[in-house]
Amino acid sequence: MDDARKAQSPIKGRGAASQVPGRFERTRAHGEDDGWGSVYEDLAEAGRPQTRVTEERARSVVTRNDSPDVGFSQSVNPYRGCEHGCVYCFARPSHAYLDLSPGLDFETRLFAKTNAAERLREELAKPGYVPSTIALGINTDAYQPIERRYGITREVLELLAECRHPVSFVTKSALIERDLELLAAMARERLVSVYFSITTLDNRLVSRMEPRAAAPHAKLRAMRRLHEAGVPVGVMVAPVVPMITDAEIEHILEAAYEHGARGAGYVLLRLPHELKQVWREWLELHYPDRAAHVMSLVQQMHGGKDYDAAFGRRMRGQGPFAQLIEQRFKKAHRRLGYGRLPALDASRFTPPRRPSPQGELF
Incomplete structure (x- = not known):
């Protein structure tokens, strides 16, 4: 990593700790120490990056x-980038296509597709x-904070209703509760x-790994509310990280089942x-004693x-x-009584009226 971008410590409220360069960048910044140590200035001390x-x-x-690895054939993403800041997010490299960093830029330089409903x-x-079935917000969370x-x-x-x-949906946000009434009506059909994606039940670890996502108890509360309203809910234990979150697989499954x-x-x-670079940097900052073992x-x-x-x-x-x-997951899945969520029904689809330059006069 270039010296000018090297992280010295974590940044509170952010998952990434530096501007990891994108793979398509044509130029790279390189810092030269001026004798005052400014090139190594802590990003946190320089001020928290704003969204x-x-x-x-x-x-x-x-x-x-x-x-063949995913259960949907089409998706819609209302936003590019995600303020949740999950350090492990597989979508981070997509920011390189915008000539932005998959590191801090991914969680601070966001794009809102304001005409998404119109195009859909x-x-x-x-x-x-x-x-x-349309997977809504599968690349970056549809209910990330800027959705408010x-x-x-x-x-x-x-529009879909x-x-x-x-x-x-797959979400890490309790903001989905806002749309409970609409979701319940759709569930009846x-x-x-x-x-709900749950990586860990440890609040301290969550604050480091996914700093702006909902806390574990908030996800479980939202899960219960949706379940009680008749909305089919499930849990994704994701991602499973060896030597950091893998010990929680059974506990997450148990807590999620209890909440619907x-x-x-x-x-x-x-x-x-x-993402390899973003992740390795995070490991060295938060778990230097086990970073080598995790990567092994x-x-x-x-x-x-x-x-x-x-x-x-x-x-x-x-x-x-x-x-x-896999064996641990399957054993707990079977013991707790998990099954499959009901198949969704596409036979009720009624095409919307095509946009007309004359509006809705007739």
Whole structure:
């Protein structure tokens, strides 16, 4: 890492500790000490980086995939970047496409797609559109803190409810409770399911790993409220990090089941592209005594590399330690009585009215 960007200590309220350079950057900054030590000035002492949001007009909002590792074929992301600041977030490298850092920029330089509902309406109104569940906010959390200000997720959700289009969520935010009434109405027509992502139940660890996401008890409270309202809820134990969170697998599953979760899954720590650097920096700052051991186990599960992107292995890994995690998860899953959430119903879909230059005169 360039000296000018090297982190000396964590930054309170942020997951990343420096501006890790993106893989497409053509120039790199290099600091020279002027004798006063300013090139090594602690980022925290220089002032906490503030969140900046850029409003943008998206040309399209539906992303499609044919990955066998995920349970959806299309998704909509109202925002780019995520203020939750989860240090392990697999989406961090996507900021490199914007010529921004997958480190601090990912959680402080955000983009709001203010016309997301408008673009989605156009897509759903196309004559050849075939409905299938839309994963809302799968790359970056649809209910991250700036949703309180922009309400883009709410607009998209209202459109999907209007069209009776199925939608699923994976979130780390209790803000989803805001839309409880709408979600409950959609659930009665089998149009929605919600998974809460829980990495750990340790509040101190959460404040380091995902500093602006909801606390564990807030996620569990939201889970219970949705369950009691009839919304199908599940839990994703994600990511499972060896020697840091793996001991909590059973405890997370137990707590989630007690709060209404009836579906469950897990994902191992994934370190694509620049995330390797962000993660290693975090490890050295917070767990220097075990950083080498953690990375050794990560590499054992990914064929000797920090990350193996191959389908079938990227989520679950391979080798003895990965097999042990899988066995533990399956045993607890079976013991607690987890099953599958009800399938969502796309047969009720009613295409929205196509936008007309004459408005709604007729």
